[in-house]
Amino acid sequence: MRIASGKATLVVTVALMFVVLVTLSSPLAHAQTVVAEITVGAGARSAAYDPHTGEIFVPNNSGDSVSVISGSTVAATVNGFDDPRGLVYDSGTKRS
Secondary structure, eight states: OOOOHHHHHHHHHHHHHHHHHHHHHSGGGSOOOOOOOOOOOTTBOOOEEETTTTEEEEEETTTTEEEEEETTEEEEEEEOOSSOOOOOOBTTTTBO
């Protein structure tokens, strides 16, 4: 089967338009609103969210610590890490 170049371009264009429309209609695609700015340790570049406790864990790369955010405040800063760069939430054990 042979598809003419113009028809193939039209099919791809229509497919892309469909993907864009579906993406834009998704609730996750709408602009997010900043509700608070929370100061954590030095070198924070990532975070892990624990949906069971609602806490957010932020590795402070330059500060050799991890900040624990609960609500809109830093509930704790855990020291003793060597250059932490990232965290992962494990839904199986419910631990970060």
